[in-house]
Amino acid sequence: MRWMMLSLGMAAQGAGCVFMYGLPFLLPAFRAEFGLTLAQAGILVGAPSAGMLFTLIAWGWVADRFGERLAMTAGLVMAAAFLAGAAATGDPVVLAVLLALAGAGGAAANAASGRVVLGWFPKERRGVAMGFRQTATPLGVAVAGAVTPRFATVQGALLAMAVICAVTAVAVLAFVRDPARGASGPASRTASPYRDAGLWRVHGASALLVVPQFATAAFAVTYLVSARGWDVASAGQLVAGAQFLGAAGRLACGRWSDAVGSRVRPMRQLALVNGVVMVLLAASVQTSWGLPLMIAALVISMSGNGLAFTAVSELAGSAWAGRALGAQNTAQNIVSAVTPGVVGALIAGTGFGVAFALAGALALVAAVATPSEPTPAAVTV
Template identity: 35%
Template sequence: MALSSQNSKERWFFLFIATLSQVSMAVIHLGIPALIPLIQDELKLSRTEVGLLTSVLNSGVVVAAIAAGKAADRFGERLIIAYGAMACGIIAMGMNWAAGFATLFPVLLLLGLATATATPAGSKAVAGWFHARERGTAMGVRQMAIPLGGAIAAMTLPSVALRYGWRFALAFAGLFAVGMGLAALFLYKEPPISSRRAEQGPVVGIKGLIQRRNIRSVLFFVFILGGAQWCYLAYLELYLTETLGFSIRLAASLLALGQICGVGGRVFWGFLSDRFFGSRRKPTLLVVGFLAILMTLWTSLFSPQTSSGLAFLVVALLGLTLLGWNGLYLAFVSELAGSRVAGMAIGLSNTGAFLGIVTLPPIFGFIVDHSNSYRPAWIGLAGMILVALSVLRCVREEDKYSL
């Protein structure tokens, strides 16, 4: 893509706008779980109802991800980024009128549908504005928005809610999202028409994408790695407290460290791919996956005698790898699909990832419950990542559009 010098300088500003928009949506999406104890207490929700509400929020993302990607391909990413953020904000503010489970359920479903717009549209923006030689780095920067939004939500929303109530906290987050949506609407610009004409890859539908072996391979990869991420997030703190005898505060500190390393990893692996692997994504993803396997196996060997220093090191490296591959992967998918259908391909990948998130953590927990040990679960997870890497090796990066 040949961009003028001025456009070349502006692209980082447009990336900043798109990233802020996704941060605002992540604050809402990941902030709701942080407010669940207060919501549950006020609305007298059962644990089953809490679980259903969490599921319906993520189900909305699964249902709408592909449609959001197709909309970004058809109407352009600017409108989808802007209206998606504004819709999230308005829906979050609408939760002020929730009176119980029956009213929260449809509202959270709508919120999930709106949240689904963020990743396909934002990733298409990166695919359109950035050349392959720096796309991995740019995609990593944009993907920082999700954990960054989660961190902001965890640090601010509970404190605001304890003082002013959870409804006010969500209204505040919603106002932020509406503001970021308006900023995207008026400040973000799409790549020049000349670069649109130069976009690569054939225009195909969902069926055409799935018929490509490369796309099927990366969908399997993201199903496993997406699920593995949430096994890490859901069970690491429990594992450290139950197996190593760490205090909840120390275990939470390790989990936070892993998430911070994951944020850094999203930029680091993209930069590594751009600068040292000639913008080839597959070799970098294979390196990341192999290191994740080693760290997962090392984690399985923890015992009450494991020092906190060693645990910090392993958890940090596991976060760097297992939580840090997302930006690089999305750059890979957009390039394999071709920028004309990048939004739809990324939406399809989001669906695959969320299916993995729904499927793998319960299996991990089932293994722990029935073996009375975390070790078989961690080893099994490492084995599944190895299978995913074996499938990824079949991707022909040099022959992107073949069936």
């Protein structure tokens, strides 16, 4: 039963990722059909992520208060409805608003699917389960890449995304069962876990670790083309392959954390390795070591994401996990929105070495910021 619940949670999160990350494939179509500049089309692509930022914590509260099944179903139905509306409009301003609202609805799965892992899996298996859950993002991107180019128009692609969300919502409504939460039920309230600095430190450390992840993912192709002389197609294939290795790394890190009985210890150690590799990459951008170090940095920076989410859910406890996971997603999304612009400006002004060195330094700060082991009472759910 628990693996079925995990699969449905992954499907819900993956359905949201299909339109969140499928829109970049529509950039040429947006420009051709609506007569937009690249910057204007970019606003459409970023609209769902902007909408998500405003509702992640609210959806976490809904999951905490009323259960995962209701939150995921309602969010996906909203996303499907707004995507269908977006497919019907010819006004780019209305389209941007509807895409933002679709993102606001799709955010429900980010918080609620994490609660499914917390509730259905025992502590000794929760790390690998969360690792599987975190692979929903690269799998959603893969589905988007396979499905979106098959449609000749924006309308057709958006309708396909709406159907994916609607079908997934029906499956969640029909088959998801909220995990038991004890005698007090889903409406129970406990003292805020944010009175403990440990949860704040996990949020902060994981937000810092977004920087090396996006510094490599966003600029690896540019580095390989401009600094190493690769062609764009080959560089893109390498980065895509690294995404799958990163997904496998998330599973491996989850199993590692289950084996050692800790989330924060592997998180701290991986952040330290991440920082060292980024600094070595910064020192080697013009040497033959640049390529293997870039691949290592890409994979390592993606691999530990599930550790932080598992730590947050356990530190928050059952009554607060949805809101805490919403806050975790919010912090990471804010940093991920800012990082490409800042890193891009650094690369343009000073070169790849300084930008990668800064990302490595922040990973080392994250290793220091990661808290020590929580008290047993803090992780009882």
